[in-house]
Amino acid sequence: MSENTNSYPLTLSSYPKAIIHVDCDAFFTSCEAAVKPSLKGKPLITGKERGIVSCASYEAKGVGVKRGMRLFEVEKICPGCVILPSDYETYSLYSQRMFSILRRFTPEVEEYSIDEAFCDLTGLRRVYHCSYEKIALKIKEAIEKELDFTVSVGLSISKSLAKICSKKDKPSGFTCVPGYKLHQFLKEVSLVEVCGFGPNSVALLNKRGVKSVYDFVNKPQEFASKVLGKIGRELYLELKGMAIYEVIKDEVEHKYLSISKTKTFMPPSEERDFVKAHLFRNMESAFIKLRRHKQSVKKITVFLKKQDFSSYGLEAELNRHSSSTMDFTDIVEELFNKIYKEKILYRATGVILSKLANEGHDERTLFDDILKIEKLKSLSRAADRLNNKFGKHTLHLGSTEFLKTRNSSIHPRSNVSERKLELLKGENFRKRLNIPLLRLK
Amino acid sequence: MQLLMLKGDIKDRIEKIRKFYLRNKRMPSYSEAASLFGFRSKNAAYKLIGKLKDLGLVSSDEKGKLLPGDLNNPVKLLGSISAGFPSPAEEELQDTMSLDEYLINNPTSTYLLKVEGDSMIDAGIHPGDLVLVDKSVVPKTGDIVIAQVDDEWTLKYFEKKGRAVYLRPANKKYPLIKPKQELIIGGVVIANVRKYK
Numbered sequence: 111m112s113e114n115t116n117s118y119p120l121t122l123s124s125y126p127k128a129i130i131h132v133d134c135d136a137f138f139t140s141c142e143a144a145v146k147p148s149l150k151g152k153p154l155i156t157g158k159e160r161g162i163v164s165c166a167s168y169e170a171k172g173v174g175v176k177r178g179m180r181l182f183e184v185e186k187i188c189p190g191c192v193i194l195p196s197d198y199e200t201y202s203l204y205s206q207r208m209f210s211i212l213r214r215f216t217p218e219v220e221e222y223s224i225d226e227a228f229c230d231l232t233g234l235r236r237v238y239h240c241s242y243e244k245i246a247l248k249i250k251e252a253i254e255k256e257l258d259f260t261v262s263v264g265l266s267i268s269k270s271l272a273k274i275c276s277k278k279d280k281p282s283g284f285t286c287v288p289g290y291k292l293h294q295f296l297k298e299v300s301l302v303e304v305c306g307f308g309p310n311s312v313a314l315l316n317k318r319g320v321k322s323v324y325d326f327v328n329k330p331q332e333f334a335s336k337v338l339g340k341i342g343r344e345l346y347l348e349l350k351g352m353a354i355y356e357v358i359k360d361e362v363e364h365k366y367l368s369i370s371k372t373k374t375f376m377p378p379s380e381e382r383d384f385v386k387a388h389l390f391r392n393m394e395s396a397f398i399k400l401r402r403h404k405q406s407v408k409k410i411t412v413f414l415k416k417q418d419f420s421s422y423g424l425e426a427e428l429n430r431h432s433s434s435t436m437d438f439t440d441i442v443e444e445l446f447n448k449i450y451k452e453k454i455l456y457r458a459t460g461v462i463l464s465k466l467a468n469e470g471h472d473e474r475t476l477f478d479d480i481l482k483i484e485k486l487k488s489l490s491r492a493a494d495r496l497n498n499k500f501g502k503h504t505l506h507l508g509s510t511e512f513l514k515t516r517n518s519s520i521h522p523r524s525n526v527s528e529r530k531l532e533l534l535k536g537e538n539f540r541k542r543l544n545i546p547l548l549r550l551k
Numbered sequence: 552m553q554l555l556m557l558k559g560d561i562k563d564r565i566e567k568i569r570k571f572y573l574r575n576k577r578m579p580s581y582s583e584a585a586s587l588f589g590f591r592s593k594n595a596a597y598k599l600i601g602k603l604k605d606l607g608l609v610s611s612d613e614k615g616k617l618l619p620g621d622l623n624n625p626v627k628l629l630g631s632i633s634a635g636f637p638s639p640a641e642e643e644l645q646d647t648m649s650l651d652e653y654l655i656n657n658p659t660s661t662y663l664l665k666v667e668g669d670s671m672i673d674a675g676i677h678p679g680d681l682v683l684v685d686k687s688v689v690p691k692t693g694d695i696v697i698a699q700v701d702d703e704w705t706l707k708y709f710e711k712k713g714r715a716v717y718l719r720p721a722n723k724k725y726p727l728i729k730p731k732q733e734l735i736i737g738g739v740v741i742a743n744v745r746k747y748k
Contacts, residue, residue, distance in 0.1 A: 143664075147699065189669070207659045214659075225634045256660035256687050515613060534665065547663045548684065550697065550704035550737075 118295075120327065120351055121267075123291035127353045128231040128242040130249070131264045131272035132212065135281035138165035139226035141204045142194055145529075146549045147258075153188050157181075158195040159525040161457070167509035168281050197527030203330055203546050208261075215249050220357045228269055230357040243286045250284060267292070269355045270348035273305050286503035287352050296324040298350070306345050311338055313480070323349055333483045347457040368402060371396040372460035376525065378417045380455050385414065385523035386446055389459040395441055396461045396504060397435040401469075401494055406431040409467035410438055424449055429475060431467045434486035435493075439507065501540045564588050564599065565608060576588065578617035654742045660687035662738065664697060664706075671695065673707055674721035680745050682706070684738035695740040700730045704737070 134140060138156040143149040155175060157164030157444060161183060167177040171190045184191055205224045218230035229249075231242055238245050246265045253261050262283035264275025271292070272448045275285040287295045301312045301323060318337060320326050326334070327350045334346035335418055344354045371392040379385055389412060408431050413423030423444045428437065442461070474480060496505045503510070529547060537543065567587050570580050579587060585596035600617065603609045609620045628672045666680040674695060676682065682695075690696045696709040698718055705726060707718035718728040 140560075147704070211659050256657075258686060534663075543663060545661065545663045545683075547665070548737075550664065551667060 115460070118223050118293065119290050120292045124288040125232070125242050126268055126289060126351075127267050128234070128245075129266060129269055129272045129353065129357060130229050130246050131222075131247070131269070131276040131493050132208070132227045132229065132253070133264075133273075133276045133280075134208070134225035135260045135262055135298060136165055136171070137204075137259075138196065138201055139167040139170075139194075141201050141546075142197070143167070144204070144258040145200060148550075149192060153191040154194065155184060155191060156194050156196045156407055158193050159376065160196075161376050164196055174209040195525045196526050197529050199542065200527070200529055200546055203544060204257055204259075205259060211253050211256060214248065214252075216246065218357045218359055222365075226271065228357045231265075232479065247284065247285065258503060267351045268344060268353040269357065270305060271351065273354065274299055277303060279309075292351050293324070296327060297322065299323040301326065301362050304345065304349065306341060311342075314338070334513075362475065366466060368462055368464040368466065368531050369396050369399050369405075369407075370462040371399070371461060372415075372458055374415075374458040376457075378455040378457040379454055379467050381512075382452070383509070383512040385450065385459060386443075387458050387510045389414070389442065389446055389461065390439070391503070391510045391513060392459055392461045392505065394435055394510065396463050396500070397433065397438075398494065398497070400463060400466070401433050401490060404469045405466045406433040406469045407438075407463040408467070409413045409463070410441060411461050411464065412442055412449070413462075414446075414449055415458035415460070417457050419457075421458075421460075422449045423460075425462075427465070430478065431465075432483070432486075434483075434490045435507070436486045436489060437483075451541060498509040561599070561602075565603065568603075568609070572619050578619055580616070584617075654683055655685075655745070656741060657685055657687050660738075661685045661741070668704060668706075670720040670722050670725045671708075672722050674708070676706070676721070676740075676743055677745065680743050681742065682740045683742040685741045688741070690736055690739050690741040697723040697737040697740070699733070699735040699737060700728055701732050706740070709736070709739075 123321060139149075139154045140155060142154060152167070153170035153173065154167040155163045155165065155170050158181070161181055163175060163177055163179045163181070166177065167391060170184075170188055170191055175184055175188050175191065181193060184193065196312060199226065208225075209219060209221055212227055214227050216229050216231055216234060216488075220228040222228055231245055234245055235242060238248070240248075242265060246263050248397070250261060250263045260282035262276045262280045263285075264272045264278065264283070265286040267287075267289050268271045268277050271287060277284060278285040299322065301307050301315055301320070302309075304323060307315075313327065314337060318333075320329065321337055327346065329346075331346060335343040338345070347354050372390060373392055375388060393410075393412075397407075407428075409427045411423055411425040413421045415421040426441045426445060428441070432438070474483075482497065493505045497503060528549065531543065533539070534543065534547070559655050565588075568579065568584070569585060570581070574693065581593045581596050581600070584600060585591070585593050588596055588599065590599075600609060600738060603620075604611070607620050610618045612618055651658075662683050662684045664682050666676055666682055668679055669678055676695070684697055688694075690709040692711050692734070694709045696702060696705065696718075697706050698709070699705075700718060705718065706726070707720055710717040710719050716734060718734075720727070
């Protein structure tokens with residue numbers, strides 16, 4: 111190995127592995143503009159219902175709008191910006207479509223997030239009779255044509271490298287780095303661009319004299335392990351062009367490590383019952399999702415977010431796993447009473463379920479009231495059946511009744527996506543057709 | 552268990568056992584089965600018969616001698632089989648499609664659009680109708696397209712003459728559109744849905 115020799119190729123091969131990372135450009139606002147083309151080219155943000163920017167179009171980013179910014183700030187720096195409530199239903203439909211387009215090209219697709227995917231193209235040159243670059247370009251073109259928004263694609267020889275590539279030239283970027291060009295490419299990459307290097311890792315590496323990714327890969331491997339441990343060693347190899355992380359084909363049945371539900375309410379509230387009702391509604395939603403994925407939970411975390419965005423939380427653990435909402439109501443009540451303070455404005459509540467297990471593997475202790483456990487379990491099942499038939503939360507915890515006291519402000523019309531307001535014949539507020547609806551006017 | 556594997560050879564072998572049973576009024580021993588199937592070893596025959604046992608075609612008594620099972624019922628060759636009888640309905644339903652599949656050719660590039668205006672009424676497209684638009688289809692003359700002409704979106708017949716493109720309404724009240732500056736085709740209409748109830 112020729113460490114420290116300047117400009118010496120890290121590898122001589124072109125694509126020992128061909129991995130692409132596909133990243134949608136400003137995904138939420140791109141979906142909005144795809145269904146409503148008149149929004150194209152305009153400064154546009156989503157997140158109206160939360161009071162902060164969820165996603166900003168490139169036109170809005172151009173004048174300084176950033177994710178997480180509050181709406182009044184946006185109005186100040188970007189007058190005329192179109193502010194839309196989030197329409198997650200439409201975003202999810204587009205997301206699914208993107209993944210199915212990718213699966214048309216290769217079965218090895220990893221759904222990395224709602225708008226990002228990794229694909230392994232290794233070996234596909236023979237099928238498409240062209241280079242990996244051409245295949246990647248075909249994929250990009252197919253998505254852009256069929257979905258009507260741009261994506262950035264990075265092609266390289268490991269996942270970490272592909273991800274750096276896709277970020278290089280946004281929006282609508284297309285960056286390919288074969289092995290023999292890696293040493294040149296890495297000179298242009300700063301440490302912060304590596305997914306996995308946070309500000310702390312970067313600072314630590316800087317202290318050891320490593321200023322760029324190129325410096326990093328020219329250190330001996332032991333250096334990476336010593337400074338950053340196992341992850342450091344893995345990233346070191348990935349960046350050097352050895353694919354350590356595989357593209358993980360998604361399992362049919364997705365199992366979660368944790369489930370969280372948070373909802374912001376506008377305007378903020380200091381009403382005890384109302385804030386509590388929100389917390390319990392989040393808890394119900396989290397448990398519905400838990401049971402839908404046939405999992406059970408042991409640990410629960412609840413938190414309240416104040417008007418100034420600081421949040422306070424507490425967690426508790428049950429002595430066994432459970433999937434019944436009612437097993438946790440008393441615990442959540444107690445946690446809430448501990449963190450809630452009078453005369454403080456709250457803007458959001460949230461619940462996180464962690465330490466999940468597969469349903470059915472619930473261990474019991476000798477002193478558990480098994481009859482009660484089974485009763486609560488069948489109660490939850492009955493509630494799920496009812497709610498599937500008559501609509502989510504038709505049957506709900508009594509304490510969430512307080513949501514209705516201010517019902518008008520939970521769903522003010524302006525905070526609901528247009529798709530849910532302009533229903534087609536036969537649709538209702540709960541269920542709509544699973545095809546994106548274009549709005550040309 | 553996949554019964555498709557049973558096609559070819561194994562089907563013949565079931566038939567051979569069945570014929571042996573009819574002729575001799577008893578089931579073959581393993582060595583007889585081996586010679587019936589053309590195997591050299593009894594073990595191979597044992598394994599094959601194990602499979603037939605799983606399928607309920609043969610069984611054995613407490614001494615291990617073979618007994619006839621469901622040999623006289625010919626095996627139904629379906630896509631797959633679980634326990635119990637496959638219902639004839641399943642067999643037939645493999646050749647049907649949902650209304651979604653019928654209406655949509657390319658699921659990833661097809662969108663809904665609610666029709667406004669009456670410019671296509673003579674083509675049977677009424678205001679309020681729901682048309683399905685495919686973005687991946689290249690329009691040909693005679694197709695109905697959604698198009699953006701000089702900043703305005705519209706639904707019209709697509710017509711190409713030489714290098715010129717026209718958009719023709721299906722209503723005498725509206726004029727033929729000759730795009731002056733820009734023409735963007737947003738997709739081709741592949742179906743029209745009108746729900747009455």
